[in-house]
Amino acid sequence: MNFIDLFSGAGGLSEGFIRAGFTPVAHVEIDKAACNTLTTRVGYHYLKRTNNLAHYLDYIQNKISRTELYALIPDKERESVINLPIGEENNRIIFDKIDSLKGGKSIDFIIGGPPCQAYSIVGRSRDENRMQGDSRNYLFKEYAKFLEYYQPKYFVFENVIGLKSAKTKDGKSYLQMMCDLFKEKGYHTEYEVLEAKDFGVLQNRKRIILIGKKNGEEGFYPKFEKVNFNVTVSEIFKDLPKLQAGTGNYYATKYNKYDGDYLFKSHIRNGLDFTTQHIARPHTEQDKGIYKLAVEKWENGQQRLNYNDIPTEWQTHKNTKSFVDRFKVVAADLPYSQTVVAHISKDGHYYIHPDISQNRSLTPREAARLQTFPDDFYFEGVSEKQSRTAAYKQIGNAVPPLMAESIANKLKELIRNE
Template sequence: MNFIDLFSGAGGLSEGFIRSGFKPIAHVEIDRAACNTLITRAAYHYLKKTDNIKPYLDYIQNKITRTEFYSLIPDNEKESVINLPIGDENNKIIFDKIDSLRGNESIDFIIGGPPCQAYSVVGRSRDENRMHGDSRNYLFKEYAKFLEYYQPKYFVFENVVGLLSAKTKEGDSYLQMMLNLFEEKGYFTEYKILEAKNFGVLQNRKRVILIGKKNGKKGFYPDFEKIEPNVTVSEIFKDLPEIVAGSGNFYTTRYKPYNGSYLFESRIRNGLDFTTQHIARPHTEQDKGIYKLAVKKWENGHQRLNYNDIPAKWQTHKNKKAFVDRFKVVAGDLPYSQTIVAHICKDGHYYIHPDIKQNRSLTPREAARLQTFPDDFYFEGASEKPSRTAAFKQIGNAVPPLMAEAIANKLKEKILND
């Protein structure tokens, strides 16, 4: 079964569908760094399929350049990643590219969700216009054009919970507008709030997942078995070497001994004897002082640090009433962490490592593990130079692959039963 992924980001949703046996025909994404990540991952899957993974391992360990690595990959694999904004200006070009890639094959699924900032409760609270007039509010109309053109059996549309309450300036519900439009295109759509922590992901992440079925009738939305690993968040740190702020390695990090099973069962560890991008941000002495306060407060009674509790000499924000939890420990003794969001690319204050000796924020690899990206998944920058910021942004915007795989498996069952 073939799919195309719109607004792909780094491809977390796609990764889950590929694991389930679906075949990607194309990914469409506006961000150059994310497109490079998608090409690198497409190359990985191609080489794995041809039983020749060594060039990929050489590349992510910096033994060969990206140019050298990409030269080993067929053009159609690289061309399957389309770096264009979706909209009237480019849709015809995108359709033509996808049509040349698929040949006579059908598109059975469309997956992906438009950028969520316009529907986000936080985004609306911070914007003086409540995000009214933001063009991203209406990207679902572009999504519908792809449904109309390709007529897939199903679509999967992911977005933030804020979508349920987002309204136009006139008071109309964006969600209802979506449902009506998708129905016009021939798709009955159902939706639920799905929680990543119920899929074996060690993260408190809620998302609205809309599933549309061509000529569908009520009651097709899958039921998912609840998976709750008997581990805490500390599991994702256990086999990674301790590093301090400003240290680590973009390319090769060898594991410490690990006697657990979660990292293998979740497919985070998948056969390699190393991982990449375990490199910590440098932090100012002031930030490191605040991080220590936050960790001590958690260790001594499970209390979160309130911004107003920080010594006055370290307070740099005038607003002391909103977002007072802007410094937050990723508590290793809880069953799941706070939600990983794209803001992690700006600073690490909301994602403080629980080990006071390391005294730093999370690395990209640690954040990726909380999202259940496999350790061999490499996040690219816009240029050949690696970028921690670009990696964080892609990780924060992604759908956890473990959750995506469960959704794909259930939909595959539905199709086979039909």
């Protein structure tokens, strides 16, 4: 079964569908850094299929350049990543590219969801116009054009739960507008709020997942059994070397001894004896002092640090009434962490490592593990120069691959039953 991934980001949703046996025809994404990540992952899957994975491993160990890696990937594979904004100006170009890539094959699934900022509750609260004039509010109309053109059997549309309450100036629900439009295109749409932690992801991440079925009838939405590995967040740190702020390596980092099974069952560890991008941000002495306070409070009775508890000389914000939890430890002794979001690319204050001896925020690899990205998944920047910021942003915006794989497997079951 073939799919195209719209608004792909780094490809977390796609990764889960590939694992479930689906074949990607194209990924469409506006962000150049994310497109480089997608191309590198396309290379991984191609080289793995052709028993040449050693070349990919050479790349993520910095033995060959990105240019050399991409030279090993056929043009058609690389061209499946389409770096264009979806919209009236480019849709015809994108259709032509996808038509060329798919040949005579059908598109069975369309997956992906447009940027969430326009529907986000936090985004609306911070914007003086409550995102009313944001053009991203209506990207679902572009999504519908792809449904109309390709007529897939199903589509999967992911977004933030703020979509349930987001309304136009005249009080219309964006969610209802979507469902009505998709119905016009021939799709009955159902949705649920799904929680990543119910799929074995060690993160408290709620997302609304719309599934549309061509000429579908009510009641097709799959039922998901909850997965519980009975571990705590500490599991993602156990085999990673300890780091101080500003240290680590973009490339190969050998594992410490690990005697658990979560990392293998969740496909985070998948056969290599090393990982990458375990590199910590540098922090100011002031931030490290605050981080230490936050960890000490958590260790002393699982208390969270309130911004007003920070010594006055360390406070940099005049706002002491809202967002008072802006410094937060990723608690190792809880069954799941707070939601990993794209703001992690700006600073690490909301993602403090629980080990006080390391006194730092999470590395990209630790954040990627909370999202269940496999350890051989490499996040790119715009140029060949490595970018920790771009990696954090892509990780925070992604769908956890473990969750995506479960969704894909259930949809595969639906098709088999039909």
